[in-house]
Amino acid sequence: MIRAVVFDLDNTLYPATECYEQGRLALESFCTTHFQITRDQFNESFVKAKQIVKQQLGNTAASHNRMLYCQTLCELLSIHPLSYALKMYDMYWESAMRKMVCYPFVRPLFHKLRGKNVKIGILTDLTAHIQYRKLKQLGIIDAVDAVVTSEEVGTEKPDPKMFVRILEKLKMKPRETLMVGDNIVKDISGSRSTGMIGYRISVEKTDEVIKEILSFIE
Numbered sequence: 001m002i003r004a005v006v007f008d009l010d011n012t013l014y015p016a017t018e019c020y021e022q023g024r025l026a027l028e029s030f031c032t033t034h035f036q037i038t039r040d041q042f043n044e045s046f047v048k049a050k051q052i053v054k055q056q057l058g059n060t061a062a063s064h065n066r067m068l069y070c071q072t073l074c075e076l077l078s079i080h081p082l083s084y085a086l087k088m089y090d091m092y093w094e095s096a097m098r099k100m101v102c103y104p105f106v107r108p109l110f111h112k113l114r115g116k117n118v119k120i121g122i123l124t125d126l127t128a129h130i131q132y133r134k135l136k137q138l139g140i141i142d143a144v145d146a147v148v149t150s151e152e153v154g155t156e157k158p159d160p161k162m163f164v165r166i167l168e169k170l171k172m173k174p175r176e177t178l179m180v181g182d183n184i185v186k187d188i189s190g191s192r193s194t195g196m197i198g199y200r201i202s203v204e205k206t207d208e209v210i211k212e213i214l215s216f217i218e
């Protein structure tokens with residue numbers, strides 16, 4: 001019997017890719033206005049900055065840290081990072097957060113799960129600070145019983161350590177727990193290898209998401 005549902009956050013509970021694009025556009029506008037570079041130069045450098053950070057850090061939460069992307073971007077564009085990287089980081093997240101709202105199924109589903117005494121967990125690859133900020137912005141932070149980020153585990157999904165940690169926090173056995181996510185490898189294969197049940201989300205069909213997730217519980 002399912003007594004807990006663990007959700008991935010990005011692109012599962014809200015459209016992360018669209019929000020990140022807003023952040024990137026804000027940086028593009030700032031850099032092309034202030035530093036006499038073209039949009040192509042900006043975009044080439046932004047992609048390269050991400051690649052450099054990811055290559056250096058591998059499967060860690062810090063590999064997604066926009067502070068490091070902005071610092072590396074400044075270095076690539078020969079802009080003094082100490083003068084601009086923090087400003088750019090804040091600008092990125094302010095723009096991304098402004099667009100950040102839950103998919104329509106999230107609130108009614110959380111309400112129903114809580115009504116059935118089913119615990120709610122969040123299992124997510126990124127740094128704790130920014131994921132807490134997202135949960136607050138999405139208005140669901142108080143409805144979540146436990147969160148695990150890859151920052152605190154030191155590795156990312158699909159590493160079993162991530163799934164074991166959220167089960168420990170929720171005090172649940174794998175078979176009592178449903179993992180819901182958008183990524184077949186990270187969320188679904190990862191959870192199944194730990195003995196949890198995995199459900200891949202299809203956000204286009206809101207009604208079906210609620211119905212199908214509740215069918216595991218009822």
Ligand SMILES: [Mg+2]
Pocket residue numbers: 008009010011012181182183
């Ligand atoms: Mg995701």
